[in-house]
């Protein structure tokens with residue numbers, strides 16, 4: 001009887017967060033409006049490894065979470081997709097009143113820029129934007145400008161260009177240069193990694209004026225570096241936590257406690 005009550009209490013408790021994966025028991029569940037599910041966590045013993053430590057800046061209103069290892073603000077974590085949407089800096093050149101933006105280095109963490117969800121984008125005028133790593137060019141795009149072209153949310157090489165990125169890209173530093181040496185050398189140029197779901201709802205040409213735009217990191221590519229757990233499709237819960245998806249035998253099994261290894265519960269498997 002006692003056990004049944006505990007179970008009912010537990011079910012009620014989990015039901016309230018049924019739409020969201022949960023934090024480790026005893027750990028802060030949210031920072032401001034953002035849910036921070038395990039393996040991420042706030043505070044000692046609340047995250048799976050140092051890379052997943054989140055700090056909550058309470059002096060901001062509302063408080064905002066940051067992934068400490070990469071110093072990027074968390075906008076949304078999806079365990080289902082193994083992704084975290086972050087606020088990623090826009091890199092600029094020759095824009096008045098602005099620093100040139102900072103590079104991001106994810107090396108040594110389980111995170112990389114998702115090749116599925118991101119597009120590398122450049123705006124401005126007469127811009128050749130390249131992602132460089134040391135002396136190597138990794139990807140890039142170029143655009144020509146037409147002041148007569150309407151400033152609408154399109155990106156086909158006039159006033160805006162865009163490209164997909166290679167898998168497992170973990171470093172972003174853009175070099176911005178001019179295509180046509182005879183014009184607009186000193187015009188303001190922007191380049192940024194962006195979540196294409198986000199820009200399809202927003203004016204991409206205005207994005208360059210922002211200091212940060214949403215981009216998506218994933219930790220799936222580095223299967224040996226991070227823990228990978230998921231429950232069967234159609235079930236909710238946090239497979240990273242013991243009993244997190246107890247509806248399914250494979251996940252509820254204590255193998256779950258070995259998330260340091262690989263807990264792979266493939267659909268139907």
Ligand SMILES: *[C@@H]1O[C@H](CO)[C@@H](O)[C@H](O)[C@H]1NC(C)=O
Nearest residue numbers: 055056057058059060064066
């Ligand atoms: C929190 O944000 C404020 C304002 O941006 C900043 O000055 C402060 O250093 C941040 N605190 C921490 C602990 O990062």
Ligand SMILES: *[C@@H]1O[C@H](CO)[C@@H](O)[C@H](O)[C@H]1NC(C)=O
Nearest residue numbers: 076077078079080081082083
């Ligand atoms: C996971 O990815 C799918 C397909 O891209 C998308 O529709 C869904 O919104 C994503 N879920 C979250 C929580 O981001």
Ligand SMILES: *[C@@H]1O[C@H](CO)[C@@H](O)[C@H](O)[C@H]1NC(C)=O
Nearest residue numbers: 105106107108133134171173
């Ligand atoms: C990125 O960080 C790694 C590890 O901290 C370092 O070894 C590497 O040199 C950095 N890369 C660049 C281009 O700064």
Ligand SMILES: *[C@@H]1O[C@H](CO)[C@@H](O)[C@H](O)[C@H]1NC(C)=O
Nearest residue numbers: 144145146147148149150158
């Ligand atoms: C813009 O339109 C004006 C008038 O139609 C034309 O004279 C000018 O050459 C156009 N500029 C560009 C860059 O297309």
Ligand SMILES: *[C@@H]1O[C@H](CO)[C@@H](O)[C@H](O)[C@H]1NC(C)=O
Nearest residue numbers: 103132133134173174175176
């Ligand atoms: C990033 O790119 C800028 C401009 O090309 C360059 O000056 C800087 O040294 C680069 N930083 C790294 C770490 O490669």
Ligand SMILES: *[C@@H]1O[C@H](CO)[C@@H](O)[C@H](O)[C@H]1NC(C)=O
Nearest residue numbers: 093094176177178185186187
């Ligand atoms: C910035 O402007 C200077 C001239 O003012 C020019 O020499 C330089 O190439 C410009 N840089 C970029 C990246 O456009």
Ligand SMILES: *[C@@H]1O[C@H](CO)[C@@H](O)[C@H](O)[C@H]1NC(C)=O
Nearest residue numbers: 249250251252253254255256
């Ligand atoms: C967990 O799985 C192991 C190996 O698949 C099995 O031997 C064990 O009985 C399972 N435990 C439970 C509680 O289902």
